[in-house]
Amino acid sequence: MPHAKRPLSVPSSPQSGPRLLSLTWENLPYFILSLLATVSLLSRLYLALR
Amino acid sequence: MNSPTTSEWTWMGRIARPVSCAALVYWALFAVLAPVTVWDAHVYNLGRLPLAEIGGLWSNSLWTSERQVAFPLTFDAVHLPFLHLGAGFALPSFLCFLGTLTVVWSTLRRWHGRDAGWLGVLVLLGLPTLAFQAVATKNDLAVFFGLAVWFHGVSSWQRRPSTQHVVFAAVAIGFMAGAKTSGLIPAFLAILASGWIFRSARTALAVFAAALLMSLAALGSIETYVMAKHSYGSPLGPDRFVRDHRNNDGVKGAVANTVRYVAANLSTGAEPWLKTDTITPRWEQRCRSLLASLDLVNVGYRRDFDDAHLRFSRIGWDSASDYGPVGTLALALALLALGWWRTREMWWQLAMAAWLLLVAVAFSVAWMPWNNRFLLAPFGLLGVAAVSLSWRPSWRALRWVLFALSAYSVVTYPLTSFNKRPSDLAGAILHRETQEFKERPSMQPVAAAVREWRERHPKGEVLMLAGSDSWVLPFLTAGSLNVSPVTAEDLRNRIPANMAKNIATAVLILNRPDFRRGELPLIRVASFTEERDTTLYTVVAPSEMNAVTAPFWRSGFYADGWTAPRAELDLEGWTVGIIRMVLWNPTPIVRSIKLASSLEQKEFVLQPSERLHVQLRTARTDSVKIDVSPPYVPKATGLADDSRPLGVYVTLEE
Numbered sequence: 265m266p267h268a269k270r271p272l273s274v275p276s277s278p279q280s281g282p283r284l285l286s287l288t289w290e291n292l293p294y295f296i297l298s299l300l301a302t303v304s305l306l307s308r309l310y311l312a313l314r
Numbered sequence: 315m316n317s318p319t320t321s322e323w324t325w326m327g328r329i330a331r332p333v334s335c336a337a338l339v340y341w342a343l344f345a346v347l348a349p350v351t352v353w354d355a356h357v358y359n360l361g362r363l364p365l366a367e368i369g370g371l372w373s374n375s376l377w378t379s380e381r382q383v384a385f386p387l388t389f390d391a392v393h394l395p396f397l398h399l400g401a402g403f404a405l406p407s408f409l410c411f412l413g414t415l416t417v418v419w420s421t422l423r424r425w426h427g428r429d430a431g432w433l434g435v436l437v438l439l440g441l442p443t444l445a446f447q448a449v450a451t452k453n454d455l456a457v458f459f460g461l462a463v464w465f466h467g468v469s470s471w472q473r474r475p476s477t478q479h480v481v482f483a484a485v486a487i488g489f490m491a492g493a494k495t496s497g498l499i500p501a502f503l504a505i506l507a508s509g510w511i512f513r514s515a516r517t518a519l520a521v522f523a524a525a526l527l528m529s530l531a532a533l534g535s536i537e538t539y540v541m542a543k544h545s546y547g548s549p550l551g552p553d554r555f556v557r558d559h560r561n562n563d564g565v566k567g568a569v570a571n572t573v574r575y576v577a578a579n580l581s582t583g584a585e586p587w588l589k590t591d592t593i594t595p596r597w598e599q600r601c602r603s604l605l606a607s608l609d610l611v612n613v614g615y616r617r618d619f620d621d622a623h624l625r626f627s628r629i630g631w632d633s634a635s636d637y638g639p640v641g642t643l644a645l646a647l648a649l650l651a652l653g654w655w656r657t658r659e660m661w662w663q664l665a666m667a668a669w670l671l672l673v674a675v676a677f678s679v680a681w682m683p684w685n686n687r688f689l690l691a692p693f694g695l696l697g698v699a700a701v702s703l704s705w706r707p708s709w710r711a712l713r714w715v716l717f718a719l720s721a722y723s724v725v726t727y728p729l730t731s732f733n734k735r736p737s738d739l740a741g742a743i744l745h746r747e748t749q750e751f752k753e754r755p756s757m758q759p760v761a762a763a764v765r766e767w768r769e770r771h772p773k774g775e776v777l778m779l780a781g782s783d784s785w786v787l788p789f790l791t792a793g794s795l796n797v798s799p800v801t802a803e804d805l806r807n808r809i810p811a812n813m814a815k816n817i818a819t820a821v822l823i824l825n826r827p828d829f830r831r832g833e834l835p836l837i838r839v840a841s842f843t844e845e846r847d848t849t850l851y852t853v854v855a856p857s858e859m860n861a862v863t864a865p866f867w868r869s870g871f872y873a874d875g876w877t878a879p880r881a882e883l884d885l886e887g888w889t890v891g892i893i894r895m896v897l898w899n900p901t902p903i904v905r906s907i908k909l910a911s912s913l914e915q916k917e918f919v920l921q922p923s924e925r926l927h928v929q930l931r932t933a934r935t936d937s938v939k940i941d942v943s944p945p946y947v948p949k950a951t952g953l954a955d956d957s958r959p960l961g962v963y964v965t966l967e968e
Contacts (some may be wrong), residue, residue, distance in 0.1 A: 284476065290420055292472070293463045294482050296413040300392050300406060300456075301489055301533055307391040311363070312537055314370040 322427035326717055330432035337439045337724045338412075344449040344734065345408035346401065347742040349732055349750035352632050355403075355451040356785035358382045358756075359390045363397055364790035365799060367785060371537055372544075373948025376799045378780040384503050384542040384551030385619030386535035388492030389456040397791050404449040411448035414438070417462040420700055421469065423662065426705040433704075433717055438699040440640040440700030442630075442727035444687050444694060450632040454943060456689040457497035464504045468511050471518065480518050481525045483508060488529025495550070496688055499674045530573050558616055561680050571676035572604055574614075575689060576645060577601035578626040583639030583722060586730035594626050616680040623681050630731035631753070633684040637693045638723040642715065647703060659689035661706070664699035664793035668692040685773075750788065756844035757785050760824070763840040763850045764795050767820050774818030779805055781825035781847065789822070797822060802829070809834060809853050819853040827869070831886065831935065838886065843871040847882075865966065866894065868937065877961035879945030883938040894929045894967040907962060908941040920962065928968070940964070 284293050285298075350360060362382035369376040377383050392406040415435050423431030439445055447455040456588045467483030470476075487508075491501035505526065512519040530536075539549035546552045563565040577597050585591050602621050605611055612620045627634030637644075651665035672692040679688060704713035728734045733752045741749040751758040764776055778797045780786050789797040800808060805821065812819040813835075821836055823829045836851035837858075846869040865888065870881025885893065899905050899920035909916045913931040920926060930938060942961040 266339045289416060291418045293413040293459075293466050294478075297459075297463050297482065297485060297489060300389070300409065301485060303395065303406075304388050304392045304489075304492075305532055307363075307394040308387060308535075308537065309396070311366045311391065312371050314369060 322429045323427055326713065327429035327432045329721075330436045330717065332741070333721055333724060334432060334435045334439055337445075338415075338643075340728070340739075341411070341445065342408060343739060344742075345404040346876050347739060348404055348449060349742060349746055350403045350451055350787060351750060351753055352450050352452055353753050354381075354633070356787040357634060357783060358385065359453065360393050360397065360403070360451055361785070361790070362387075363390065363394050367800065368799065371541060372752060375801050378784055378786055378799075379782040380546070380551055382553055383545050384538060384555070386492050386494055386497070387532050388489065389453040389494070390511070392459055399661070400791075402449050407450055407452070407455050408448050410455045411444075414455075414459050414462040414694065415464045418694075421466070422698065422701055425702060429713075430701055430705055431794055433720075434701045435640050436720040436724065437640055437644075437701055437716055438694060440723035440727075441637045441693055441697060442723060442731075443632075443635045443637055443641075444690055445724075445727070446630075446632045446635055446731065447687055447690060449734065449747070450634065452687065453497075454687045455493045456502060456695055456948070457490045460486045460493065460497065461500050461691050462486075462694075464490070464508075468508060472511065475518065476517075477521055480512070480521045484522050484525035485529045485533070488525060488531075488533035489591070491530060492535035496675065496679060498961035499678060500671060500691060503670065503674075516563060518567060531758045551788065559680055559682075560676070561614050561677060563675075566610055567680075568673060568677035568935040570610040571609070571614040571679075571681050572673055573605060573610070574601060574624070574681055575672060575676060575685075575766050576649075577604070578686065579636050579645055579689075579693075581628065581636050581641075581642050582636055583719065583726070586630070586726055590790050591628065594628055598624050598626055607708060614676070614681050615799050616682050619682060627683050627686075629853065630727070630734070633687055635727075635731075637689075638702075638727055639719045640697060640723055641693050643715065643719060644693065644700045647700050648696050651699075657701075661699040661702035664695045668695040668699065671695070751785075754785060756842065757788070759840075760822070760842050760845055760848055760850070761788055761795060764789065764797065764820070764822060767839060767850065767852065768795060771818040771820070774820065775808075775812060776820045777805055777808055778822040778824060779826055780822075781801040781827070784824040786824070789824075806834070809892075810838075813853060813855070821851040821853065823847070823849045823851070827882075841866045841868070841884075843867045843869075845871065845914045846870070848917075865938075868941070870961065875963050875965065877940055877964050879942045879959045879961045881940045881961055881964075883934055883940070883966075885934075885938070886938045888932055888934055888936060891932060892929050893932050894927070896927055896965040896967060897926060898925045898963040898965075899923065900963060901960075903944070903947065905962060906943050908939075910939045910941075 285294060287295070320734045350356060358379050361376065365376045365382065366374065382740065389406065393403060396402045396405065397518055415438055418434045418438060419431040422434040463486035464483050467479045467486060471479035478761035487501050487504050490497040512522055543549045548556065550556045552777050561571060577600070580597055582593055585593055602624060605621060648665045648668060651662050656662040672689060675688045680684065700712065701718055703709055703717060733749065738749060747758060747761065768776060776797045777800045778789055779800055779802060786799065789795050790799065809819060820839065825847050835854055835856045837854050839850045839852050841849045865883050865885045866880040868884045870878035897907060897920060900923060903924045904922065905920045907918045907920060909928065909930050911930050911932045912934055916928065916930060918926060918928065932938065940961060945959045947960045
């Protein structure tokens with residue numbers, strides 16, 4: 265699988281600490297889902313607590 | 315399973331990539347710049363968010379539509395920060411589109427090489443309804459995106475078992491279930507498929523089950539089910555509403571709707587350029603004939619639609635478009651797959667998954683003219699299936715056909731769309747309000763009247779009483795309008811309270827046929843004949859109420875003197891006790907007319923070209939209703955087509 269892990273940018277150095285999810289094209293859908301789910305959850309909590 | 319081919323990179327991929335990227339940049343600009351344009355978003359998807367900010371989710375008396383209460387909230391709520399920002403309203407949808415394209419690109423590239431990856435992206439961009447939804451604010455695309463991420467998760471796990479993929483597959487299911495009620499179907503199917511895929515991996519299955527529970531709890535929009543149960547006694551909404559919108563004819567309805575969905579998506583690709591589309595009506599007629607021959611006439615419909623008025627909308631709206639020639643080709647291949655079983659090949663499996671989702675929609679949802687956007691996932695899957703099939707030996711020609719049709723559609727459909735042209739992009743900056751109201755231009759004068767009043771009374775208050783089909787969003791988000799939503803009861807209390815505090819007050823009645831001014835000290839500032847039951851009043855001291863005011867059309871009166879089949883004329887302070895008018899029937903058919911006030915009812919028959927002077931007794935505050943039948947004038951008369959109902963020509967006499 266020659267294209268499985270093509271980084272979007274230069275990978276961070278090992279000193280930068282552990283990462284939950286590396287930013288690759290393969291992981292982009294996960295990042296988008298995480299972003300939308302987080303915004304949704306916070307917005308709904310805000311509305312529910314008003 | 316298709317055998318992985320080499321990483322093919324020919325000039326097809328070299329062209330598909332920049333064309334796709336250019337199209338994506340175009341749509342990204344739309345996502346950032348365009349105002350909210352979609353009818354549904356103005357009424358409920360986003361319209362409910364400012365109402366919830368004022369009145370909360372629980373026991374909120376300000377809701378104006380049952381859709382605001384009962385429809386899942388998860389994806390709509392993502393737009394809340396953008397409403398505060400005043401821009402980027404379609405960015406959540408565009409991100410869903412981008413994520414879906416990434417899944418398609420990476421999957422096809424893995425299966426067949428780089429060419430296939432970029433052709434897959436181009437094919438999805440060439441499905442007009444899908445591309446339009448990418449820059450809209452509806453939630454249908456979120457369901458397709460959830461399905462794509464789920465597939466990405468489980469297929470990645472099959473290649474490289476990792477907890478991360480299992481968790482995201484579960485999160486994606488919760489997201490699609492919470493985005494839209496119809497998302498419950500693919501979510502349920504995805505849960506079953508996940509159970510099958512993880513069946514021999516106990517740890518993965520346990521992680522999936524735990525993550526799924528948390529995902530459904532956090533993202534499943536449980537609050538709207540609770541709200542609907544609390545308000546209507548049923549978690550899906552009012553019984554009548556649910557009954558109206560589901561297919562009540564079982565298997566017969568499902569078959570009829572499937573036939574309609576297939577027929578509605580047979581497009582040549584030439585339709586956008588035709589001044590008068592003569593192709594689509596033929597498909598409609600053939601679909602009617604086929605349904606009649608199958609004894610399926612009028613089954614599967616929402617109750618206000620039927621086969622006599624079956625319309626396949628291809629007018630370039632977000633919700634009234636098709637999937638173009640690429641969709642038609644993919645559909646043809648899906649029909650082929652029904653008779654050509656290749657159970658181990660991915661294209662065939664995708665085609666069957668698409669059929670399953672399409673039939674599930676046909677079975678569960680009643681047919682309505684704007685349902686095509688429910689089929690984003692089936693057509694997306696069919697597009698990918700077509701690309702995969704074209705990498706089969708001896709099917710090479712198909713990829714060139716797909717490439718050519720997609721490239722054509724990517725350019726043609728935005729250029730000929732209703733509100734996605736380059737001029738609309740410019741309009742989003744230069745004429746933003748016109749762009750915002752393009753789907754319902756009759757609302758623009760209402761906003762203008764409120765703004766004008768607001769400019770004259772910067773410290774005043776505008777109270778809004780809105781009906782169930784009202785575009786509430788523009789009045790609740792645009793800073794210059796700054797309108798306060800109220801209930802009918804609030805209105806009666808707020809008017810005297812504001813008068814006591816010397817606060818200048820206007821009252822906007824928006825699409826409320828039930829509203830009667832009664833004894834409220836209100837003087838009409840503006841009424842809007844093109845916008846039903848809509849009036850802007852200002853509050854005055856009771857002593858300032860005029861003795862005589864002019865009659866005004868509450869609804870159903872066109873600017874050219876015609877009425878709709880049903881129209882209503884309001885009288886306020888009408889001391890004459892009688893209203894006189896001339897009715898004219900310039901059509902070649904006999905029309906029957908009923909006139910009714912609170913004091914008198916009259917019926918007339920108007921012969922073709924006949925004029926009639928009539929008078930009717932009225933009360934001081936009254937409403938004169940006009941009811942004309944038949945409500946449609948035959949198309950052949952040239953006065954109207956059967957999509958625009960027409961009443962009579964009315965002139966009021968002094």
